[in-house]
Amino acid sequence: MKNNRLIKLGILAPGFPDGGGVTTVTSFLYEVAKESELFDPHVFALSTSWRDDLSVNLINPRSWLKGAKYTENISSGITFKKIGAFLSEFEFQRYKRRRVLDSLLQDMDIIQVISGSAAPANTAIGLAKPLSIQVATFSNVERRSRLAQEKNVLGLWRRLMTYITYELDKRALRHADAIEVENYWMLKFVKGLNGKKENVDVRFIPPGVDPIVFCPLKDRAFNNFPYILCVGRLDDPRKNIMMLLRAFRRINKARPDVCLITAGLKKPREDFFRMASDMGVLNRIKHIDSPDQDTLIKLYQNAAVFCLPSNEEGLGLVILEAMSCGIPIVATRCGGPEVLVRDGANGYLVPLNDEEKMAEQVIQILNNREMNIIMGKMSRKIVLESFTKRMTGKQFIEIWKSLSTSARTKVL
Secondary structure, eight states, rough: OOOOOOOOEEEOTTTTTHHHHHHHHHHHHHHHHHHHTTTEEEEEEEEOOTTSSSOTTTOOGGTTTOOOOOEEEEEEEEEEEEEOOOOOOGGGGSSSSOOOHHHHHHOEEEEEEEESGGGGGGGGTTTSOEEEEOOOOOOHHHHHHHHHOSSHHHHHHHHHHHHHHHHHHHHHHHHHEEEEEEEHHHOOOOOOTTTTTTTTTEEEEEOBBBBTTTTOOSSOOOSSSEEEEEETTTTTTGGGGHHHHHEEEHHHOOOOOOEEEESSSSSSOOOHHHHHHHHHOOOGGGEEEEEEHHHHHHHHOOSSEEEEEOEEEEEEHHHHHHHTTTTTTEEEEEHHHHOOOOOTTTTEEEOOOOOOHHHHHHHHHOOHHEEEEEEEOHHHHHHHHHBBBBHHHHHHHHHHHHHHHTOOOOOO
């Protein structure tokens, strides 16, 4: 393509490349930008921990005179710069501008933030650069389950940090030029938050999946070795894996031949396995730690049903991956799944923490092969119609073009 120059796209991604939704979406949008031949993407990974050597730490006097620093790294073919913060023990400090980051972003034409909540976008406010924020939820919603479990002094501290971060979430969204959300309740909230601000491009753009990579088998083998699959960071209280365990105990009584397979970067906590042992179902449970993509795809393809018991999900990218592989879904009504699961068509939606209803719906799918196949095909159809990477990528390109035009950057 002939062009005066590529438009520099700065992608701010907290915690990249440590796994999870932010890393997946960042890698995807980096590829979209590269393949467009319009944009030159640069990834900036904001530190999310006070323990890293790049930040100024209150408890480390040696770091006081050095200031926040950055290093350049490579992950899965993506070169990125990881940037520290100032007084990073205080969470809100990680969302403040800092000289080292300002100097890096000044060379960008557009800034795209990818984050669970919007607070990290505050690091780019005031740079006179078009700002786009891809966001899943709010910090107070994201942390509700974890905070409910912490009744000690540390819990009080985290509640304070969460309150401040939630205010920073709203501040960032009020300063954005474009906002991309993953579910309908966020779309409604963000439009209300920015109702009086003109020319803000607010869109519902859930992350897409590659249907060529995540594809179904011609003949699923779940009848030979039927298993329920759950994928995610299963040590996170939001994932509510204990509810799935209680549901599986009920399922096991009706279908003792069925197994539960969990997979992800983080395995369930030890109390999960202790309870499974007490229930007498431990021998029917298997965890696969940090599976590579090929292994994960095979797990999806051969599963009888995919379960997501979460208390909160911005979307649930793992649901999309399972759907693309032609698998029925049973998920809680926790935000994101309502976007993806058509109740009774490609699976079922159940109330939060209702293990009895989840077990009932899973058993129904397990016991009806024809229903299982029809629901699996519907899952695949929904992805092909609405949730492919190509569709998602096209919308981001449109947003970036519009922002670059508004910033008087010439796009040919």
